[in-house]
Amino acid sequence: MSTHVLDVKGLNCPLPILRTKKAIKDVPAGATLQVIATDPGSVKDMEAFCKQTGNELLGWKDEGGSYVFDIRRTA
Numbered sequence: 001m002s003t004h005v006l007d008v009k010g011l012n013c014p015l016p017i018l019r020t021k022k023a024i025k026d027v028p029a030g031a032t033l034q035v036i037a038t039d040p041g042s043v044k045d046m047e048a049f050c051k052q053t054g055n056e057l058l059g060w061k062d063e064g065g066s067y068v069f070d071i072r073r074t075a
Contacts, residue, residue, distance in 0.1 A: 003032045008042075009066060016042045017049055020071070024055065027073045032058065035069040042067055 006023045008016040016037045027033045035046065043060065046069045050057040058070040 002028075003034055003070075006033060006035045009036055009038045011037070012039050013041045013045060017045045020046070020049060021053075024053075024071065024073055029073050029075055031073055033071045033073065035071065037067045037069070038065060040067070042069075046071070 004023070004027050006019060008019050011019070016035070016039055020033070020035050023035075024033050035042075037046075039045075046060065047057060049055075050071060055074050056072040058072055060067060060069040
C-alpha cells in the first residue's frame with residue numbers, strides 16, 4: 001500500500017489534528033498517512049486521535065524536533 005505524507009510543521013494545537021482528520025479521509029483503507037509535526041503536544045494528540053477514530057498508530061519517532069507519525073487508515 002502507498003504512504004501519503006502530511007507536513008504540519010510549524011503549526012500548533014489544534015491545527016495538526018484538524019489537518020490530519022481532513023487528510024486521512026483521502027487515504028484509502030489499509031494505506032498509511034505519515035504526519036510530520038513540530039508541536040510536542042501532537043504526540044498525545046495523535047495517540048488520542050487514533051483511539052477515537054479507530055485508525056492504527058503504527059508508531060512515531062522524534063527526529064530532532066520533528067515528530068513523525070505513521071497512521072494506518074483502518075476504515
